[in-house]
Amino acid sequence: MLVGGVDEAGRGSIIGPLVVAGVSVRESKIAKLKEMGVKDSKLLTAQARERLYGEIISLSEHHHIHVIKSTEVDANVLLKGLNRLEAKAMAHVISHINAKEVFVDCCDTNTGRYRDYIASHLETVPTIHSLHHADRINVVVSAASILAKITRDAEIKKIRKRHRDIGSGYPSDERTMLFIKDWVGRKKCPPAFARKSWKPLRLMLEELEQRTLI
Structure with missing residues (x-):
């Protein structure tokens, strides 16, 4: 069975995009992620994230990264819909990683409501676990957090140039x-x-x- 993890990077940023990433890994390979040193991207050095990025992609069955521009973030914040925007983006990512069971990092105070937001944008709904601090407690979500962070950093580097x-x-x-x-x-x-x-x-x-x- 494929187990998925989905996380974001850049939600609180005032410059650059919001990035949502997801990975799916065979259940039998999840322990390998821990052996590789995968953990919440915020707890890793930039060098460690760079090294793990390629290793995660090689180990995973599927991965998908969705970049949301600042203008789209603005449009949704004005409608008080940032959580819904992120949930829709997570649904988009989930639809591309073919996992039967998915763990997501929840930005909503109500984890069940956030799970339902995501499910409402999916034609085929896997088992979704909506958790606060999922990037710290679930290694597959940690893997997704690394992909999101590396992609977000690359976008910031483009602006910085x-x-x-x-x-x-x-x-x-x-x-x-x-x-x-x-x-x-x-x-x-x-x-x-x-x-x-x-x-x-x-x-x-x-x-x-x-x-x-x-």
Whole structure:
């Protein structure tokens, strides 16, 4: 039987895409993931994630990665639908990994509701386990978290090549926020690759609009 894991990277970021990844592994090979050193991507060094990325793809039966642009994130946040967007993306990934049983990292406070969101977008519904912190407690989800993180980092590197010092892309990063503040100050608009629905950038744009009206 194939067991699947699905996770995301970049949900809280103010720059760059939200990435959802999934893998399916034969039940008999799950122990091998642990032997390889697979764990939650946040607990691994960049070098370890790079090494494991190829090993995970080689070991898995299927993998699928879905990249959601900042503009799509914005459109759904404005409708208070970020959880539904992520659930739809997870359903898309699940439909490509052919697993009979799937573990997903749940972003909703209600795990059952989130499972039902995902199931509503699937024609064939496997057994879905919706869990908080699944990337820490389930090694197949950990494997998916590594694929998502590596893909997300690659997207950030593309932006960094053109715009240099953008930091990590997260609102908690002072370099990231200084980059956005400088951009808005000079160009009077947000970067296309930034999420203008996020509160820090939204406040900058509101302040800019107020200054323009004075």
